[in-house]
Amino acid sequence: MRQHVPELDRNLSNDEFLDLIVDCFHSVIFGTVDQNGDPHTNIIDIDFNEDGRLIFATTNQKSFYRHIKGHNKVSITALRGRETLTSIGFTLEGYVDEVSPQYLERIYKIKPQMHHIYANKTKDM
Template sequence: MTAKSYLEYIVREIHTTIVATVDDEGLPVTAAIDMMAADEHGLYFLTAKGKGFYDRLVKRQYLALTALKGEDTMSCVAVSVRGKVRELGNERIPELFELNPYMKKIYPTEESMQALTVFQIYEGSGECFDLSKKPIERTSFTFGGAEKRAEGYFITDACIGCGSCAAVCPQNCILTERIPYVIEREHCLHCGNCLTACPVGAVERRAHTVPGTAVLRRTE
């Protein structure tokens, strides 16, 4: 799947997300926000200019969101995205109302719609995390020109091939055919067992550097 496909999935299949922003005291604040459109340039949503959410978006120009769909952990879809946001104004409001006709029940008149403005999440990254498969599958993507960096756990040349890491891996995703061992990062849970178990410090954790994550668990 492309980045555009993941963003469209959020809009089409989940729609309502929980968005986190940061207030003036540096504390997180959440709000339920519908993602109303998506394209190759990002995600689009509306908010009223009188809300504290609007103020936080304008000040911070950054958000994180999570969306859930499904009946239980092992079958649900959870998508999380972090990225930069910018205000686009009201030009696209008619288009978003056409795509989301329920909005006309909330803001029924042209006068009431004047409170609204459009925001775009225009740069960020994501990660697809499918727990319905065994082993799990993890893929990542970026959009809007965000730099994609590797993250997670890696085994260095210091590996002595003792097997301690493989013995504690819950997904059996460490390849031991040759030394140094190799972690299949697309199946890794990021639990950290390998890092703790390695007697020679051959496992390294590389920090997440791209602004965004997305997690996907299929409903099939």
């Protein structure tokens, strides 16, 4: 279960904010575009923050992967809460870069359920 979102203030560093995204939000919505410039959204779990980079996994068999390979600028948004005045959300824009498959071992350690979800597909991640 994700942690409670703490009260935010201006003293929060960028790295602390990225850690908060990992710790407090289950999933984020990625906005991408395809080769025709048509918009698409996908719900993706952020697995961890390392050196100011949010790390996540996907498989190269998904259209989401092809979209970010074709145009790596993305927007991510998440919302937590039930009512407007008691909810908290964020939107970030940035670029996605493919990282080494060595990160998969860490992701599998953090989220053992990934073994089941991506059984026999490690080479595609």
